[in-house]
Amino acid sequence: MAELPIETYLPGLSIDCVIFGFHEMELKVLLLNMKNQEEWALPGGFIQKDQDVDIEANRILENRTGLKNIFLQQFHLFGDLTRNKAGHAKKLVETKIISDDLRPWFEQRFLSIGYYALVEYSKVQVPTPDFTSDSCEWCSLNNLPKLIMDHQQIIDRAHQVLKKELNYQPIGLNLLPQQFTMSEIQTLYETVLGKTLDRRNFRRKILSYDILVATNKQRKGGTHRAPMLYEFDEEKYTQAIQEGLKSLF
Amino acid sequence: MAELPIETYLPGLSIDCVIFGFHEMELKVLLLNMKNQEEWALPGGFIQKDQDVDIEANRILENRTGLKNIFLQQFHLFGDLTRNKAGHAKKLVETKIISDDLRPWFEQRFLSIGYYALVEYSKVQVPTPDFTSDSCEWCSLNNLPKLIMDHQQIIDRAHQVLKKELNYQPIGLNLLPQQFTMSEIQTLYETVLGKTLDRRNFRRKILSYDILVATNKQRKGGTHRAPMLYEFDEEKYTQAIQEGLKSLF
Numbered sequence: 001m002a003e004l005p006i007e008t009y010l011p012g013l014s015i016d017c018v019i020f021g022f023h024e025m026e027l028k029v030l031l032l033n034m035k036n037q038e039e040w041a042l043p044g045g046f047i048q049k050d051q052d053v054d055i056e057a058n059r060i061l062e063n064r065t066g067l068k069n070i071f072l073q074q075f076h077l078f079g080d081l082t083r084n085k086a087g088h089a090k091k092l093v094e095t096k097i098i099s100d101d102l103r104p105w106f107e108q109r110f111l112s113i114g115y116y117a118l119v120e121y122s123k124v125q126v127p128t129p130d131f132t133s134d135s136c137e138w139c140s141l142n143n144l145p146k147l148i149m150d151h152q153q154i155i156d157r158a159h160q161v162l163k164k165e166l167n168y169q170p171i172g173l174n175l176l177p178q179q180f181t182m183s184e185i186q187t188l189y190e191t192v193l194g195k196t197l198d199r200r201n202f203r204r205k206i207l208s209y210d211i212l213v214a215t216n217k218q219r220k221g222g223t224h225r226a227p228m229l230y231e232f233d234e235e236k237y238t239q240a241i242q243e244g245l246k247s248l249f
Numbered sequence: 250m251a252e253l254p255i256e257t258y259l260p261g262l263s264i265d266c267v268i269f270g271f272h273e274m275e276l277k278v279l280l281l282n283m284k285n286q287e288e289w290a291l292p293g294g295f296i297q298k299d300q301d302v303d304i305e306a307n308r309i310l311e312n313r314t315g316l317k318n319i320f321l322q323q324f325h326l327f328g329d330l331t332r333n334k335a336g337h338a339k340k341l342v343e344t345k346i347i348s349d350d351l352r353p354w355f356e357q358r359f360l361s362i363g364y365y366a367l368v369e370y371s372k373v374q375v376p377t378p379d380f381t382s383d384s385c386e387w388c389s390l391n392n393l394p395k396l397i398m399d400h401q402q403i404i405d406r407a408h409q410v411l412k413k414e415l416n417y418q419p420i421g422l423n424l425l426p427q428q429f430t431m432s433e434i435q436t437l438y439e440t441v442l443g444k445t446l447d448r449r450n451f452r453r454k455i456l457s458y459d460i461l462v463a464t465n466k467q468r469k470g471g472t473h474r475a476p477m478l479y480e481f482d483e484e485k486y487t488q489a490i491q492e493g494l495k496s497l498f
Contacts, residue, residue: 010360011260012262013261013262013360047328050330052330053328053329054329077302077323079296080302080303081299109298111262111302167417167493167497167498168413197498244413244416249415249438249446
């Protein structure tokens with residue numbers, strides 16, 4: 001059972017991390033299967049009194065999953081009264097995840113700070129669960145298991161934000177192979193957005209961002225006309241992350 | 250001096266509101282001039298234990314400024330250790346804004362949840378300050394007075410977010426007159442962005458959003474060719490707020 005140094009944490013505040021994993025054109029979320037329970041949870045934890053919140057988010061993610069060096073972005077503070085479910089602390093005690101004297105800590109009102117990241121999941125370490133959970137797994141976004149508290153809403157909100165950010169921030173570096181076809185980058189966008197896009201509009205739009213370079217190579221092996229390969233102009237890509245996309249206001 | 254019911258508030262958490270005011274093509278921020286001090290502060294306050302955070306943000310804004318019915322959007326939680334300045338609580342006591350027994354409350358580490366809004370400032374009530382401040386004024390964004398703690402950073406961050414949001418969310422309704430010229434809406438964007446935009450690109454882009462209707466009227470009185478007047482298609486505008494702009498992915 002866990003011995004949490006609760007006196008070292010800020011009371012009533014937690015962090016929850018939504019780690020989207022992208023691999024072979026599929027979008028997944030990293031979840032922990034709570035010990036002795038059928039419910040799943042986002043990797044999360046508490047904030048040390050003497051540390052910056054952003055630094056704590058990374059520490060929590062590493063402690064609970066073994067994942068290192070993932071760039072987390074804060075996206076929302078969840079502060080509704082209804083998010084605290086009375087039964088949650090009770091269940092943690094019953095399933096022996098926490099001892100009974102930690103119950104008051106878990107029963108207090110909690111606000112949670114949401115962080116998210118989008119990673120190529122075959123490139124990160126195999127996640128390992130901590131004391132609260134039996135396993136740590138990538139679950140398909142379209143077919144999530146039952147989640148504790150408001151974790152489903154936290155995931156939905158993170159996904160919404162990610163979809164919005166596609167419109168002012170480049171994505172793809174480290175998610176796609178070094179060289180890729182127009183159709184592959186379109187599939188990346190379609191996977192994140194969960195909808196199909198018009199081929200010609202997509203092409204026009206993504207080229208207007210001025211972050212792609214057409215190589216003079218073609219993808220080999222197809223029966224049809226071999227498609228052109230592109231790569232990111234890493235300098236322009238980095239600049240666009242910092243200053244916004246060229247096509248923006 | 251203030252009698253704050255601190256036992257009814259969540260400890261270590263505050264809310265700060267960045268209210269951008271737009272009027273006659275100028276962008277301002279609403280600030281409170283701290284009593285007996287030269288420093289200014291964002292309208293802010295604490296969160297009641299038995300209330301949703303979003304609801305508290307609106308209550309705090311109304312209590313501290315008299316402003317009602319402003320749609321506030323949460324944009325960031327400020328959680329760095331460095332944001333708490335040792336001298337802040339001391340100064341509040343010295344200037345008799347708070348009594349000495351409230352000092353420990355103000356000396357604890359505070360995280361602050363940032364909210365922002367963009368309003369036509371001539372349309373809101375004249376703001377009235379609360380017990381902490383001598384006056385409540387609209388200050389020009391380009392020439393802000395000295396601010397307490399990290400409030401300058403909070404404003405900078407809110408402005409950054411606002412500039413990003415222009416790219417996936419319509420603005421202008423309630424900020425521009427019912428009917429306006431292409432040049433007027435361009436000036437709105439330029440004012441918020443703090444830079445000039447190319448006239449032809451702006452026109453192409455804003456029309457691609459499919460939220461404007463060209464009326465068959467022209468602005469009268471000019472010596473040159475009278476410019477065409479536009480208005481928002483309110484149905485499409487509302488839809489774009491909810492579902493994103495047409496030109497987005």
